[in-house]
Structure formats: structure tokens, C-alpha cells
Amino acid sequence: MYRDESHNVVRLSEVTKTFRMGDNVVEALKGVDLTVKSGEYLSIMGPSGSGKSTLFNMIGALDKPSSGRVFIDEVDVAQLDAYELAWLRCRKIGYIFQTFNLIQVMTAIENVTLPMVFAGMNRDEYTEKGMDLLRLVGLAERYHHKPSELSGGQQQRVAIARSLANDPAIVLADEPTGNLDLATGEEIIYLLKQLSKERGVTIISATHDIKMLNVSDRVIWIRDGRIDRIEDRDKLKISVGEVA
Amino acid sequence: MTQSVERQVVLPWRQVVRISYNSIKSRFFRSLITTLTLTLAVAFVAFTWSSYEILNSVWLQASSSLQESIIASGYELTEEGFGGSPKDIWLAILSLLVCVVGIINAQLMAVTERFREIGTIKCLGALNSFVVRIFLLEAVYQGLIGGLSGSLLGALVATVSLLWKLGLAVLWSWPLGAMLYIIVWATGLAILLSLIGVTYPALVAARMQPAVALRAEE
Numbered sequence: 468m469y470r471d472e473s474h475n476v477v478r479l480s481e482v483t484k485t486f487r488m489g490d491n492v493v494e495a496l497k498g499v500d501l502t503v504k505s506g507e508y509l510s511i512m513g514p515s516g517s518g519k520s521t522l523f524n525m526i527g528a529l530d531k532p533s534s535g536r537v538f539i540d541e542v543d544v545a546q547l548d549a550y551e552l553a554w555l556r557c558r559k560i561g562y563i564f565q566t567f568n569l570i571q572v573m574t575a576i577e578n579v580t581l582p583m584v585f586a587g588m589n590r591d592e593y594t595e596k597g598m599d600l601l602r603l604v605g606l607a608e609r610y611h612h613k614p615s616e617l618s619g620g621q622q623q624r625v626a627i628a629r630s631l632a633n634d635p636a637i638v639l640a641d642e643p644t645g646n647l648d649l650a651t652g653e654e655i656i657y658l659l660k661q662l663s664k665e666r667g668v669t670i671i672s673a674t675h676d677i678k679m680l681n682v683s684d685r686v687i688w689i690r691d692g693r694i695d696r697i698e699d700r701d702k703l704k705i706s707v708g709e710v711a
Numbered sequence: 712m713t714q715s716v717e718r719q720v721v722l723p724w725r726q727v728v729r730i731s732y733n734s735i736k737s738r739f740f741r742s743l744i745t746t747l748t749l750t751l752a753v754a755f756v757a758f759t760w761s762s763y764e765i766l767n768s769v770w771l772q773a774s775s776s777l778q779e780s781i782i783a784s785g786y787e788l789t790e791e792g793f794g795g796s797p798k799d800i801w802l803a804i805l806s807l808l809v810c811v812v813g814i815i816n817a818q819l820m821a822v823t824e825r826f827r828e829i830g831t832i833k834c835l836g837a838l839n840s841f842v843v844r845i846f847l848l849e850a851v852y853q854g855l856i857g858g859l860s861g862s863l864l865g866a867l868v869a870t871v872s873l874l875w876k877l878g879l880a881v882l883w884s885w886p887l888g889a890m891l892y893i894i895v896w897a898t899g900l901a902i903l904l905s906l907i908g909v910t911y912p913a914l915v916a917a918r919m920q921p922a923v924a925l926r927a928e929e
Binding site for chain 1 (some may be wrong): 718720721722726733734737739823827828829831832833834835836837838839841920921922923925
């Protein structure tokens, strides 16, 4: 599918999010402006508690901002009704989580094909495409295994295959390597990069894995609910040197 | 591009049947707890009414000595034969009430355990109604299994205990039609109770924001 290079796939404007915990009000995001272009590989870096995951939920239309606007493909998410929101999550965005979040009672192929069932594909279509996707992540021969019979890395591969089920424009990854060992984490990062290159998918990944930086086009450093700085890849090597 | 047609997410009933059947099967022992609550409550109701049906049927062909021993066992004959006294009905209602509360409790626990799963399928594009439909159908399965096993158990216990008290005459005049009728309505009752029990937990689960559901501890 052709995508305009300068197309803004995600845009956040003055987004804030506050949580109420008893009498305490916690400001997780304190006004975030962000534009993500189509086809970008973007990493959101920051210590835990910096608002990374909250920002991830905002971009993924998984939670409502307290104020400000979130645009996906220049459509204001707040204006969507329940059906359109579900459609957006089903067709436009693929999600990858730190804890994999596969459905435990379903096999690998059932997990991968579930979004296609929601999208209204017929059985032959989704089975064929599901097997193609499992082949893509190198797990075709384990299609009949349940998540409990797969290693962490394999589960995350199934989750990646699932995120690509309906050819989304955006893949959102929340700490995709957080529960994996170093080598497996590297494999997953490499796989994501390959997918972004070959398929032109926009990948947005919340992480504190330094390995992610090498493959990112842009890195957003977030601290204390605000964007601290944004760095392009060509300037990245120097500042990583400073950090390390 | 026709947006109104394109912008749809669907979950055909065939898929709901498959998903909820698999879910019950994989969580067999967990759903057994809910199902057992139903089984016991329905068994009690079925036992009470099938005892009366058997007595009515035996009475017609009973000798006067057998009729005496039936009365001596403490059963009260009314103008319409043996039937549910107000006390029986009251006991049955109480047992069903306890059962519904028990099911709501068991289902709330079961749904809480599945928050993350619910959050995940909502991320994949599920509407609230998909979640509700899956839970409702699971409840129907549980009602069906609990109702069938409970009413069969109740009918069996009623038959055996009357056989013990009154002898083989019970078998000769065993009312097959009436017993089948009891099994059918008792099973229907179990499905209804199961649906009442699951409605509130299912609505709570379906209305959660995906981000909130995903934060839940597994």
C-alpha cells in the first residue's frame, strides 16, 4: 500500500493525563505535543514512572486523555464512537506488550487470527494469512501450540504476528523486550526493524532498552510527564555516548 | 471507499460458540465450581417435584396398604394429588436465591481473573457486546450442564429414595413423560439462573477501558 511520506500518522496536542488515587492526584502526563510520520521507527525512552506507558496508552487510543487531543491519521480519537474506536484498534493499530498478552486458552494460530475474525474475514482467508504471518516470524510449525507451551521469545513472536494481522499502519510496542533475555530481546528488535523496513509500518515503541536506540529513526526522551528532548538518528550516537 | 461498510468489526455467532466452548473446556475445573452450584440447587428442586410426580403416579395403582404407607411416610394428599406445599415452594425459592448469589460471586471471581484477557481482545478490536456475548454463552453452557446433571441427579435420588420407602411399585408406575418434563424445565431454570448470575459481572468487564483492564494483575 502506498503511503505519503510526509503524512502524520499520529499527532498529539497538549495531552495531559491525571490519575486519582484516593486523595492524591497524580499527573502522569503534563502536556505532550508529538508528531509521528508514516513509516518512522520511533522509540520513547524514559525511566519507569516517567509516563511512558501512559503515553503509549494515549497513542493507542486505549485510554482517554484528561485534556488535549490525540489524532490518528488526522482523525480526532475523542470524536469516535465505540464502533469506530474498535475498528481503529482492529485495523489501524497493532499492539505488542511487555507481558505478551496472548490469550492463554487459544493456540498460536487462533491468537494470530482473532483480529482477522473481528475484521470479518472468512475462515480460509484468515487461516492462510495467519499461517503466512507465523511463517514470517518463524513459528509456522508451532501453530498448534498454546502460549504456555512456548518460550517467552516465541510468545512475543506470536504477539508480533498478531499485531500485523490486519496490516495496521502503526505498530505500538510497550516494552517489547522487557520480559526477555538479552539475545532474545535483540532478535525481537531486529524483527521489528525488518518489518518496519519491508512493510513500511510505523513502529512506536516505549522502552528503556538501550539496544532499541540503534534501530530507531527518532528517540523521544520523556521525563516526569513531559518530553525532555527529541533526537534524530544521525545525532543519536553522540548523545548515547554521553549517556553511557 | 464506503466508510460505513468498511468501518465495522464483527463477531459471528459461530465464532462466539467456538470461543466460549474452548474457553469452558480449557478452564474446566474453574467453571466446574459455578456449574456445581447450579447442579446442587437444581437437584434440590428437581428432587422435590419428581418425588411428587412419582407419588401421584404410584397412588393411582397402589393397593390400600401401600396408600397407607405413603400417608404414613408423611406425604400430604390434597385434592389435586401430591404437590408442592407452600413450604416446599418457599424452600425451593430460597435455595435458588442462594444459588444465584453464589453464581454471581463465582462469576465475579472468574471475570476478575480474566480482566487481562478482556483488555487484550478489546485492543484487538472487540466491542463491549462481543465480551458480553462470550460470557453469556459460556453461562448458557454452564447452565445446560449444571441443569441437566442437577435434574438427573434430583430425579435419580427421588426415585431411589421412594424405591427404598415404598418398594418396587415405584418402578412399575414410573412416570416417564412427567419426569422428562421436569428435567426440561429444571434445565431451563438452571440456564436462566446462570444468565442472571453472569449478567452483572459481564457488564462490568465489558465496560472497562482496555488500558485499565490490561493493568490488572494476572
